Amino acid sequence: MSESGDSDVSWVFYKDRPDWSDVTPVSEDDGPTPVVVIAHSEKFEDVYDYFRAVLKANELSERALQLTKDAVELNPANYTVWQYRRDLLQALGTDLKSELEYVESVIKQSPKNYQVWHHRRVLIEWLQDPSLELEVTGDALQQDPKNYHAWQHRQWAIKTFGLFDKEMDFVDHLINEDVRNNSAWNQRYFVMNNHNGWSDFNVQKEICYTLEKIKFVKNNESAWNYLRGVLLHDKRGISGNAVVTSFCEDLYKNRCRSTYLLAFIIDICEENLRKGESSCLYNSERAIELCQALATKYDKVRSKYWDYLSEKIKILQNNIKNDQENNIV
Structure with a gap:
């Protein structure tokens, strides 16, 4: 939809239509010194001059309704045209089913x-x-x-x-077509959050589903982000789900160095640290080591972020250590 209609030899300008002879067109007023003058086609100016005229007169007629269709054809993002069209639909009692087809x-x-989605x-x-x-x-x-x-x-x-009934099937289809489709993963979370719910059974089911997709494409940010979102509803947290931690360790032992895997392991370490739980596998030392690996080898583009996170973990570690020493004293 554009001004390509100028090539249509059958087009008759509104100014040349006998049934519009009673209307005085209203030209666009950009003021005496417009900053940027937009060069419109003659057809565009003709349609919108007459649109401004009927809008000013608040004309509620079938011809005004047709005029809005021509205006939409030339600029489908014009809010005022769509709003006026809605006013006309209500005033004229137009068949809304036919309007849906048009939309x-x-x-x-x-x-x-x-604007067109809002109209619908x-x-x-x-x-x-x-x-x-x-x-x-x-x-x-x-x-x-x-x-x-x-x-x-x-x-x-x-x-x-x-x-909601068939929406998860629709989402599954999209994810199977493109496992990196972040919008489909977001829709899956929408369905879970607003319909299926986060019972422990559903949480574990979604975890298993997501891990299978990560196995297929290990460097898929969408699936890793979804996994984080699901684990927010697991009372054991990121670090307490043995299925997830075992999965991550298996990937790591098999030399997977996806930035999303390493970042996830860092999150596990940090959560463990905040909980005050000691672990030979998930501790501040490992988190700092992985931050350094990401900064220097696996994710150099974001090296400053990983350096920052490393320092943040060191500060957290020192604060916890000081708190423990003060409690002893």
Whole structure:
């Protein structure tokens, strides 16, 4: 959707349409000294001059509704056009089912346009009918699995109307297609957090699921982040789940040096340190050693961060040691 319609020989300017002869167009007013003058096509200026006119007059008519469609065609991100169109839909009692079809066609042309998704959301709220939303968002995500606006709309529809039943199957499909799809992992957490719940059984089930995906791609930040999120709901914490710690150690012993694995082991060490639990495997010395390895070899780009984290752990270690000595005294 753009100004490409200028090449359409059948287009008739609004200024040349007899049924619009009663309207005086309103030109754009950028003031006496505009900073940047945008060069619009003649068609764009014609449509928006007449749009400003009907908006100023608050004309509620079928021709104004059609005019908004032409305005959307030229600029689908114009909030004022969409809002005025909604006013017209309500005033004219327009069939909202046909409006949904129209909006779907706009989404296909402009899938990352916030205004059109917002318009669709308002329509669904008016209709109280979300029956097409999983399909529409699914089609958009098939084209771009990381379309934020489609995900946002999908989550809204699912949560508002309780459409959770088949969502985990949808998420599984996306993750199986691309295990690095961070949006799909985020949606999985959304379903768990808002529907399935974090019973101990579900926590352990999600841990096992995630570990299997990490086995497949060990350097996958999305899966490691999801694992951290799941473990927030494990009363044993990051360091207390034997399945997770054994998995990490197996990877490490098999010479896996994924930055995400090493960072995870550092987190285990730090949590152990904060809990005051002694461990020959997860302690401050190992955490500092891994920070140095990341800074100098495995993640040089973020060397300053790992140096900072190393110093932070040293300070934490000293503070704990001082507290212990003061308690003894």
